[in-house]
Amino acid sequence: MISEVGLAERSCQVDTYLNRRLELVRGEGVYLYTAAGERYLDMMSNYGVNILGYGHPAVTRALTAQISHLPALHCSFNNDVRAAASRALIDRLGGSYRRLYWSNSGAEAIEAALKFAVLATGRKRFIACRDGYHGKTLGALSATHGSKYRAAFEPLLWEFCHIDFGSAEALESAIDDETAAFLVEPIQGESGVLIPDATYLRAVREICDRTGVLLILDEIQTGAGRTGTFLASRHSGVDGDIVCLGKGIAGGVPIGITATTAEVADRIGRSAHTSTFGGNPLACAGVLAVLGVLDDSFLAEVAAKGRVFMERLSELDSPLVKAVRGSGLMIGVEVFSKRNEILQSLQRARILTIPAGENVVRFLPPYVIDEAHLESVVETLNRTSPWRR
Ligand SMILES: Cc1ncc(COP(=O)(O)O)c(C=O)c1O
Incomplete structure (x- = not known):
């Protein structure tokens, strides 16, 4: 049954989204609520956005203060909050990242x-x-790869070639004199939480250095602490020439960040790229608040919770499970079949997860989740009918 609000939305909007048939009006902590007060455990943080849950005091304070103060200011004017957020983010990124470009989404x-x-x-x-x-x-x-996204729009821009993820050899043979950059996610999220060999990014970095090809790391889903380190690429000790961030780094306010080295930044001319909303003080206040929380000890807890959850998921007694994989609180359970039924039955049990790839149930819980919540997910999975057979 689609609710009245669902029908009202659908009759006014271009219908491009999957419809979960659930109307949510409020969030608190790790829970989302319907208008009738039904409570859902959020195991997906809105596709990785609400990393500190809902109503985190530091984030709420920062955003409400800034919205009444000065929510938007074009980057041709300077601003104290933007300056502080830029400095704090560059310091948190460390390594060779020296300059930022602010925008409003991952894309x-x-x-x-x-x-x-x-x-x-x-x-x-x-x-x-x-x-x-x-x-x-x-x-x-x-x-982006995949004909379901691309087919209607081809030919697309410039020349993009797609190689096997995880293969340094494939990269080596794909590079030619015209290659500007190699763009890669440290862990492929949308396609099923696919984790390459631990040596992969280091081999990629070496090839890019040797051939003069730039390395662009897409950490939009893996970054901002999701895998238990601020950047997932730090598990391999690798920096890109450019790294992209988005999702939850501004505490739930729309954000995109492109961070790069001084060498690359020095070659970008004035007006080459701008955005009216990019670097708005509201998003910058969100970034400052989030960075204030994501220190190393907090991220160590993210890693520890992820380890426990993965262990418990690996013990699940179901013939449907093909693999459990993940890093920190980015975890996928690949099943042989019935993925959508599992998502639906979890939703009926008031636990919200999201799909990835063809056959993966993806968990991207808020970092403030605790072990009792995670255990309740395992218990529910053990009881849900598609899971048992
Ligand atoms: C790795 C990665 N890159 C880019 C994007 C695009 O981000 P947005 O939807 O904010 O445009 C996403 C979104 O899920 C993503 O996971």
């Missing part, structure tokens, strides 16, 4: 990265990965 962060790579190298050929997901605006879509 926009990718758009900027692609343009920066063209400007920095003078080349327009890109390599990305099969099953990679980078967003759906035309530049980002050129990098």
